[in-house]
Amino acid sequence: xxxxxxxxxxxxxxxxxxxxxxxxxxxxxxxxxxxxxxxxxxxxxxxxxxxxxxxxxxxxxxxxxxxxxxxxxxxxxxxxxxxxxxxxxxxxxxxxxxxxxxxxxxxxxxxxxxxxxxxxxxxxxxxxxxxxxxxxxxxxxxxxxxxxxxxxxxxxxxxxxxxxxxxxxxxxxxxxxxxxxxxxxxxxxxxxxxxxxxxxxxxxxxxxxxxxxxxxxxxxxxxxxxxxxxxxxxxxxxxxxxxxxxxxxxxxxxxxxxxxxxxxxxxxxxxxxxxxxxxxxxxxxxxxxxxxxxxxxxxxxxxxxxxxxxxxxxxxxxxxxxxxxxxxxxxxxxxxxxxxxxxxxxxxxxxxxxxxxxxxxxxxxxxxxxxxxxxxxxxxxxxxxxxxxxxxxxxxxxxxxxxxxxxxxxxxxxxxx
Amino acid sequence: xxxxxxxxxxxxxxxxxxxxxxxxxxxxxxxxxxxxxxxxxxxxxxxxxxxxxxxxxxxxxxxxxxxxxxxxxxxxxxxxxxxxxxxxxxxxxxxxxxxxxxxxxxxxxxxxxxxxxxxxxxxxxxxxxxxxxxxxxxxxxxxxxxxxxxxxxxxxxxxxxxxxxxxxxxxxxxxxxxxxxxxxxxxxxxxxxxxxxxxxxxxxxxxxxxxxxxxxxxxxxxxxxxxxxxxxxxxxxxxxxxxxxxxxxxxxxxxxxxxxxxxxxxxxxxxxxxxxxxxxxxxxxxxxxxxxxxxxxxxxxxxxxxxxxxxxxxxxxxxxxxxxxxxxxxxxxxxxxxxxxxxxxxxxxxxxxxxxxxxxxxxxxxxxxxxxxxxxxxxxxxxxxxxxxxxxxxxxxxxxxxxxxxxxxxxxxxxxx
Numbered sequence: 001x002x003x004x005x006x007x008x009x010x011x012x013x014x015x016x017x018x019x020x021x022x023x024x025x026x027x028x029x030x031x032x033x034x035x036x037x038x039x040x041x042x043x044x045x046x047x048x049x050x051x052x053x054x055x056x057x058x059x060x061x062x063x064x065x066x067x068x069x070x071x072x073x074x075x076x077x078x079x080x081x082x083x084x085x086x087x088x089x090x091x092x093x094x095x096x097x098x099x100x101x102x103x104x105x106x107x108x109x110x111x112x113x114x115x116x117x118x119x120x121x122x123x124x125x126x127x128x129x130x131x132x133x134x135x136x137x138x139x140x141x142x143x144x145x146x147x148x149x150x151x152x153x154x155x156x157x158x159x160x161x162x163x164x165x166x167x168x169x170x171x172x173x174x175x176x177x178x179x180x181x182x183x184x185x186x187x188x189x190x191x192x193x194x195x196x197x198x199x200x201x202x203x204x205x206x207x208x209x210x211x212x213x214x215x216x217x218x219x220x221x222x223x224x225x226x227x228x229x230x231x232x233x234x235x236x237x238x239x240x241x242x243x244x245x246x247x248x249x250x251x252x253x254x255x256x257x258x259x260x261x262x263x264x265x266x267x268x269x270x271x272x273x274x275x276x277x278x279x280x281x282x283x284x285x286x287x288x289x290x291x292x293x294x295x296x297x298x299x300x301x302x303x304x305x306x307x308x309x310x311x312x313x314x315x316x317x318x319x320x321x322x323x324x325x326x327x328x329x330x331x332x333x334x335x336x337x338x339x340x341x342x343x344x345x346x347x348x349x350x351x352x353x354x355x356x357x358x359x360x361x362x363x364x365x366x367x368x369x370x371x372x373x374x375x376x377x378x379x380x381x382x383x384x385x386x387x388x389x390x391x392x393x394x395x396x397x398x399x400x401x402x403x404x405x406x407x408x409x410x411x412x413x414x415x416x417x
Numbered sequence: 418x419x420x421x422x423x424x425x426x427x428x429x430x431x432x433x434x435x436x437x438x439x440x441x442x443x444x445x446x447x448x449x450x451x452x453x454x455x456x457x458x459x460x461x462x463x464x465x466x467x468x469x470x471x472x473x474x475x476x477x478x479x480x481x482x483x484x485x486x487x488x489x490x491x492x493x494x495x496x497x498x499x500x501x502x503x504x505x506x507x508x509x510x511x512x513x514x515x516x517x518x519x520x521x522x523x524x525x526x527x528x529x530x531x532x533x534x535x536x537x538x539x540x541x542x543x544x545x546x547x548x549x550x551x552x553x554x555x556x557x558x559x560x561x562x563x564x565x566x567x568x569x570x571x572x573x574x575x576x577x578x579x580x581x582x583x584x585x586x587x588x589x590x591x592x593x594x595x596x597x598x599x600x601x602x603x604x605x606x607x608x609x610x611x612x613x614x615x616x617x618x619x620x621x622x623x624x625x626x627x628x629x630x631x632x633x634x635x636x637x638x639x640x641x642x643x644x645x646x647x648x649x650x651x652x653x654x655x656x657x658x659x660x661x662x663x664x665x666x667x668x669x670x671x672x673x674x675x676x677x678x679x680x681x682x683x684x685x686x687x688x689x690x691x692x693x694x695x696x697x698x699x700x701x702x703x704x705x706x707x708x709x710x711x712x713x714x715x716x717x718x719x720x721x722x723x724x725x726x727x728x729x730x731x732x733x734x735x736x737x738x739x740x741x742x743x744x745x746x747x748x749x750x751x752x753x754x755x756x757x758x759x760x761x762x763x764x765x766x767x768x769x770x771x772x773x774x775x776x777x778x779x780x781x782x783x784x785x786x787x788x789x790x791x792x793x794x795x796x797x798x799x800x801x802x803x804x805x806x807x808x809x810x811x812x813x814x815x816x817x818x819x820x821x822x823x824x825x826x827x828x829x830x831x832x833x834x
Contacts, residue, residue, distance in 0.1 A: 035558060035825045052469040061602040071604040074558040074825075093562075141452060141491040145510075185478040187488040408452045408491075 002027045003331055006087060006095055008077045008265070009103035010037050010060040012313045013297030016320030017101045017327075018070055019063075024328060028070040029095060031087070035059055035074050038126065041313055041377055044166060046129035047255075048173030049137065049181070053126045077104065079268035082290040099292050099327045102265065102279075103320065106298040106311065109261035109276070116237040120159075120254040123166055132255050136174060137408050139253045140182055143189045150250075156194040157251040159242050161234050162258030163200030164207070165348040168217060170255060171198040172351035175224040196226045197249060199242065201233035201258070206348055206356065208310060213356040216365040220354040234258070260311070262299045269293070274301045284336035285323050291336065294323040302339070309341045318342065347373040419444045420748055423504060423512055425494045425682070426520035427454050427477040429730045430714030433737030434518045434744075435487055436480075441745060445487040446512060448504070452476055452491050455543065458730055458794055461583060463546035464672075465590030466554065466598070470543045494521065496685035499707040516709050516744045519682065519696075520737065523715040523728065526678035526693070533654040537576075537671040540583055549672050553591060554825050556670045557599055560606045567667075573611040574668040576659050578651050579675030580617030581624070582765040585634060587672060588615040589768035592641040613643045614666060616659065618650035618675070623765055623773065625727060630773040633782040637771040651675070677728070679716045686710070691718045701753035702740050708753065711740040719756070726758045735759065764790040 003026045007014045010032035018030050036057040045051040064070045076090040080100065087095045108122030121131050136158065143155035158178075160171040178194035185191070198205065198221060204214040205221070205228060218228050229244065236243035241250040262277035271287050274280055278301035279287060285300065287293045296319035298311040309315050318341060326336040345359035347369065355369035364372060420443045424431045427449035435447050453474040462468040481487045493507040497517065504512045525539030538548050553575065560572035575595075577588040595611035602608070615622065615638060621631040622638070622645060635645050646661065653660035658667040679694035688704050691697055695718035696704060702717065704710045713736035715728040726732050735758060743753040762776035764786065772786035781789060 035554065052471040054469040059602070061599075065602050072602075073562065074555075075562065137452065138491075145490065145492070182478075185476070185482050185489075 003098045004029070004096060005099045005101070005327055006031065006097035007101045007103060008032075008080075008087060009105055009297070009299075010034070010072075011040070011103060011105050011297060011316065013105075013316035013320040013323075014101065014103035015060070015063060016317045017103065017296065017324045018320075019067070020321045020324030021327065022067045022069070024069060024331070026069055026327075026331070028067075029073055029097075030060060030064065030070060031073045031075055031077060031089075031095065032060055033074070033076045034125070035061070036126075037063060040124075043123055043126075043129050044169040044173055046126065047123055047132040047136075047170060048177060049133050050173065053130070057126060077265055080265065080293070082269060082287065082293050085292065097292075099330060100294070101320075101323045101327070102269075102293060102295045102299055103297045103316070104263035104265045104299050106260040106262050106276075106278075107264075108256060109259035110256070111259055113237070116256070119237045119239055120161060120242075120256040122256040123170065132170075134408050135253050135255075136177065140178075140186065140189070140191055140194075141408075142252070144186050152189060154241070154250045155252050156189065156191075157241075157249065157253070158194065158196045159249055159251045159254045160196070160198045161237075161242070161254065161256050163198055163202070163205035163228070163230065164257060167198055167200070167257035168205055168221065168348055168350055170257060171196050171221060171226045172224055172349070172354070175221075175226045176351050179225055197229060197251075198226055199229045199232050199234055199244060199249075201231070203231050205230065209346065209348070209356060209358060210363060213358065213363055213365060217348065217350055217356050220350045220356075220365070224351050224354070260298065266295075266299055276301075283338035284326055285319060285339050286326070286336060292330070294326060296320055296323050304341050310346075312346065314344050315341055347376065349373045420515045421446070421513060422516045422518070422744055423448065423514035424518040424520060425449075425497075425504060426522055426714070426716075427451070427489075428457070428520060428522050428714060428733065430522075430733035430737040430740075431518065431520035432477070432480065433734045434520065434713065434741045435737075436484070437738045437741030438744065439484045439486070441486060441741075441748070443486055443744075443748070445484075446490055446514075447477060447481065447487060448490045448492055448494060448506075448512065449477055450491070450493045451542070452478070453543075454480060457541075460540055460543075460546050461586040461590055463543065464540055464549040464553075464587060465594060466550050467590065470547070474543060494682055497682060497710070499686060499704065499710050502709065514709075516747060517711070518737075518740045518744070519686075519710060519712045519716055520714045520733070521680035521682045521716050523677040523679050523693075523695075524681075525673060526676035527673070528676055530654070533673070536654045536656055537578060537659075537673040539673040540587065549587075551825050552670050552672075553594065557595075557603065557606070557608055557611075558825075559669070561603050569606060571658070571667045572669050573606065573608075574658075574666065574670070575611065575613045576666055576668045576671045577613070577615045578654070578659070578671065578673050580615055580619070580622035580645070580647065581674060582763075584615060584617070584674035585622055585638065585765055585767055587674060588613050588638060588643045589641055589766070589771070592638075592643045593768050596642055614646060614668075615643055616646045616649050616651055616661060616666075618648070620648050622647065626763065626765070626773060626775060627780060630775065630780055630782060634765065634767055634773050637767045637773075637782070641768050641771070677715065683712075683716055693718075700755035701743055702736060702756050703743070703753060709747070711743060713737055713740050721758050727763075729763065731761050732758055764793065766790045 005026045005028045007030045037060050039056040042056045061072045077087050078090045079088045110116045139155045143152045146152045158174050160167045175196045178191045182191040206214045206217050221228050232244045266279050279295045280301045281295050285294045297316035302309050322339045347357040349355040353367045353370050355373045357364040357369040357372050422443045422445045424447045454477050456473040459473045478489045494504050495507045496505045527533045556572045560569045563569045575591050577584045592613045595608045599608040623631045623634050638645050649661045683696050696712045697718045698712050702711045714733035719726050739756045764774040766772040770784045770787050772790045774781040774786040
């Protein structure tokens with residue numbers, strides 16, 4: 001019997017594991033709910049109408065097409081049974097495995113206030129990004145038709161909840177849309193009067209970065225016209241706006257970048273989980289008591305040198321490659337090797353020509369950080385064609401401030417507005 | 418008082434009229450349900466996963482941004498009151514006009530069988546195109562997971578109803594997806610075994626073309642692997658397939674390219690309509706009895722030299738420019754001038770390197786017709802940027818048979834499958 005290896009999730013972690021298993025004497029199955037791999041670090045650009053979905057997503061089948069030992073299944077995992085060594089799918093069918101790599105990632109968390117989601121969508125999938133784009137662009141259209149100045153102001157107020165990299169990137173993108181892209185497209189309203197407010201519960205934005213870079217990021221956001229509210233925990237979200245303690249922001253467009261929770265798939269393992277629902281794994285990435293189940297990426301919780309390994313793409317990629325090696329070790333009856341994360345640095349962008357970066361001992365901000373960010377992200381986009389088209393699209397957008405993907409498509413999702 | 422000119426519809430007709438009114442001493446309003454102008458002749462490429470929405474659509478605001486006398490409104494017209502000279506919107510508000518240009522276009526017609534729509538979506542909007550793309554790509558995914566050979570065959574059978582240009586183009590695109598794009602991406606199924614069936618009620622495909630070109634188009638479709646069923650009126654469509662008289666095609670994926678009906682807005686005019694719901698207009702494009710209402714594009718019905726002016730983009734563009742001239746005539750108290758359609762020819766494409774064309778007395782087919790088609794379509798895409806990116810995307814797709822826009826996005830529309 002050829003050993004069956006199952007990878008759940010076609011994100012950075014799952015795909016790296018799959019590619020690292022090329023040529024191995026196994027039957028490999030990659031299961032994902034979506035038919036495409038998503039370059040998530042650029043998803044905010046789709047929400048901001050700067051890029052099209054096809055520019056940051058690529059069919060998983062195409063990526064693994066030449067890998068003879070791999071097949072790709074479109075489907076959603078419902079539960080893992082680590083004793084029977086099987087994964088049950090939402091459609092009721094079952095996939096048996098000898099080795100399982102769980103890379104199902106994370107979703108938004110509203111800290112127990114799931115009803116906020118309809119008023120404040122998060123950003124994890126292409127659908128999320130298109131929905132946020134739709135809401136932001138529609139808000140300007142509604143403002144143009146609104147006679148009442150108070151109502152107009154509400155349509156022209158955009159709130160981003162959460163000051164991590166995604167929140168900072170979205171706030172910057174929305175400010176640029178208002179100040180540059182749309183500046184001269186309306187007759188009744190002046191989009192430059194739109195307010196973008198970034199609300200963060202903690203004392204500073206980008207809490208994972210050094211203090212000085214948080215401060216630089218704040219200044220750069222403010223230079224773009226974003227209001228940055230720190231130490232401002234959101235206490236209520238509804239169709240009319242956001243409550244921040246005693247303060248009220250009247251806004252029709254709120255987006256959520258505040259919390260993530262691991263995929264609910266983790267629960268079915270029966271192992272203890274951390275507060276964010278992630279699986280505490282052994283240093284070799286396996287689940288305690290279940291050596292044939294490896295957990296990687298945003299779904300895994302692992303400390304190194306007393307600090308948690310961050311939920312970023314490079315960590316997921318390194319874990320994926322390592323999980324593949326450990327699967328090969330197990331197949332040969334060898335012991336599993338411990339994983340070691342090599343921190344290559346962190347980057348967050350804040351609009352055109354603005355970013356902050358930590359690269360080893362080097363701390364950068366402004367244009368040079370932005371160039372580093374641009375180069376690294378475009379380089380790592382999977383698929384040469386994407387890389388080329390994205391580069392061209394950006395060069396064009398940079399020169400003209402145009403955002404060609406300014407399309408309002410799709411029926412409205414359930415909304416409180 | 419500055420004269421109020423209202424254009425309903427931002428398609429080829431409406432936009433040409435708007436641009437031809439640049440600099441006129443009027444207040445011009447362009448009303449459209451969508452925020453974007455759509456290059457409809459390439460919409461089938463979005464359905465066929467060859468192009469992204471942003472590559473064939475452009476914000477109407479951006480197109481008219483520098484035209485100082487024009488404003489753009491996002492909204493849907495519900496009814497025209499030609500006596501009160503006002504258009505009522507779906508949201509209840511009203512727009513007054515002195516001169517109205519109606520360019521609201523057409524939608525699908527299911528010949529009184531509206532219930533077929535959920536089983537056989539048509540192709541008029543970006544949403545339609547993304548829905549068709551989703552269904553076609555998902556069908557291959559479902560086939561890959563289907564154990565029963567009969568069920569697999571049903572997933573791998575694609576029916577296009579209607580042998581006009583849109584039907585021919587879609588059938589060709591689907592055949593290429595199956596034979597080339599997806600050919601080596603699956604493990605259990607061979608996409609090359611998929612059947613694409615083009616069903617046409619009349620005796621030949623492309624009925625508006627000369628006999629010999631219909632025959633060439635049929636041969637070219639068959640060379641691509643498409644089955645062409647002519648003289649085959651569809652009598653039933655359901656979630657399991659299509660009934661053609663006594664024959665039954667078991668298929669999970671049916672698309673509709675058979676009938677169009679003018680926008681229901683026409684009815685509110687109170688004027689008599691033709692069978693397709695279009696407004697018979699006077700030679701000057703005005704509605705009999707209402708000289709301040711001009712109707713253009715797919716919504717207008719006008720004969721010239723005993724033959725109806727076809728519902729194609731060049732006719733809509735010419736009518737738009739002419740309507741603008743007649744508005745200016747009316748403003749100066751001059752009589753309206755009759756419209757004269759200059760037929761520049763017709764083109765329909767059938768996959769890579771295959772097409773048929775009538776250009777004046779010249780009839781072309783095969784590669785040379787395809788090159789003519791490609792050049793003309795890319796050239797007329799509104800917006801230089803689009804033109805460049807589309808050209809590049811196509812050159813890439815042509816060289817590699819890749820279709821980067823192979824993304825399944827969005828929640829399913831109500832479906833019978």
